[in-house]
Amino acid sequence: MEKKNLHSSSVTVADVARHANVSKSTAARVLGGYGVTSEKVRERVQASAKALKYRPNELARSMTTGKSKTIGVVVGDIENSFFGIAVRSITDVANAHGFNVILANSDENFDVEREAVNVLVGKQVDGLIVTPASRYEIGHLENLKSENCKVVLFDREIPSLDMDTVVSDDQEAAAAVTKQLLDAGHCRLAFVTATEEKDSDADGALHIPTSSVGRRIEGFLTACNEGGIAREDSLIVLNSDPKAGLGVSISKMLDQPNRPTAILASDSHVALEIFKQAQERNIEMPSQLSLIAFHNADWTEVTRPAITVVDQPVAQMGRWSAEQLIKRIEGCTEPALRHVMKMKVINRQSVVPPA
């Protein structure tokens, strides 16, 4: 137990107190940011802390105050700009309330997510914002609940958990844009997502682990059904070859003799892959293929055709999740909220009647 962590400062509160010529409890109050001291004393202690290069021991502080003033965020895929925007808005709110944000990436894998949650909790965060990779593998989140750790679920819900949650109106928006494709005259449609095929059985939607994707598929299928489209003409294209990537599934879909005339892409990465492969095959868009994508990624307006998108209010969702989490950390005990934010369709040039 002699060996000290390399980074824990060797300068203690007692050292700072001695240097500033105040009592240890006074120095602790100033350095911990709690209790009352005169401005003069505060300045002296802070100057001493600076001179001695005092670095607060986070755990010691959190043991005293019960707060580490840190929020942990577990995102699904750090390479997806959707999460970049979310993290930025969460950070803005957190900073405005004096909280810092640390992040971890789950890579949409629930084993990694569980580990990430454990690491962040081990780092004494005051609360967590999590985009759960799976609505079925939720033991680690149940544990947090039973430990009274504050959690807000972001973009994906787990009804059985009764936790604060912010989502978009995935099912309704998917149904609405599917109807838009049907109204344009399409009768062979596909919904494409990077979700792995193994997670699903033949009839699709029910076993999709990502709740937002699952609900979009439900909306798509409901609208197809109501529009009188045969089940075999409302394709659900999943990632059949996770190692090779979604490209393989998209190739298969585009190369089949009776390929879809309209596609709904579950996110902007999926849409970009479809766009690339259509170009490679000289499939003229939109005349030979209509496309609508979820997420108003920045590049979607510069392609020709520019792509019609379902714009999720990502930044607002991020802000709401941070505000709600901070309310909880500060003691709010009202029942868990489920906040649903409406998406908006931005019509561009990628939807026309089938040839």
Next chain:
Amino acid sequence: MEKKNLHSSSVTVADVARHANVSKSTAARVLGGYGVTSEKVRERVQASAKALKYRPNELARSMTTGKSKTIGVVVGDIENSFFGIAVRSITDVANAHGFNVILANSDENFDVEREAVNVLVGKQVDGLIVTPASRYEIGHLENLKSENCKVVLFDREIPSLDMDTVVSDDQEAAAAVTKQLLDAGHCRLAFVTATEEKDSDADGALHIPTSSVGRRIEGFLTACNEGGIAREDSLIVLNSDPKAGLGVSISKMLDQPNRPTAILASDSHVALEIFKQAQERNIEMPSQLSLIAFHNADWTEVTRPAITVVDQPVAQMGRWSAEQLIKRIEGCTEPALRHVMKMKVINRQSVVPPA
């Protein structure tokens, strides 16, 4: 001092030891992952830990072993896919060596960066990978060095610090693509970056805080100079209105009567904004405007024209930085390395002779 952090588990190593019917030191060895125990005992202790929902106290573990098995990464801009790719490759290497990764975003602001470094060090990371927002404001990094915290600088160098650093050949690559534009016949060129104007004086390059951008500008200006281009025809366009965004500077550049015929964009966000604004103004690309961008962002190959890019080996840089950091954490004391990785030009359709 009575108040306990809400998330610190109330289950201790002693509780697990009692439940598993082993000594406390045996339980500590198993739970801490060090020393030798029989497989049977290890399984029993792990089963007890699971049954009791034991959650290791990170700090306690790091006090014992001197290691938290966590790496902190401070990225410049979480919304930029460049950093997304870097984080993914860093994480892959870290996980393969049994390390977890936690992240913070500096938003390219060195005050935020300093705070982020302090937070991560307070969370007892074993080492840090940092993309320093400024090569001038480096006090916080000097402190780390004096505290013997392991650090690798990513993508940006600070020669005075003598720290392990991985960068690309920014100056050489910028000079090469500038020469490519000159060889195509352009004689009015611009280098565009989101770096704020306040950080620079009239003669440009010398006060750019981001070292990679500074070195690219040096390469651009050197090539222009060697190509006999007058200083007023080798524009450096910076962000003149940080609140409104870079768009304002780009508008001004494109709306001037004698606008550049070729542009080198410092990153893919900049390139996308140029592309959008050129479209809005019906500036035909490439015939009326040639463009080369740093970073092979995924969308650059689907635009028409597809964009010629300078491809940075981001993933390899990320891997190198993680491997080097882990070597340091594991005790390597060889002198600091400066590792320079070569970039590669991917020629597409966005460069032609001027009209």
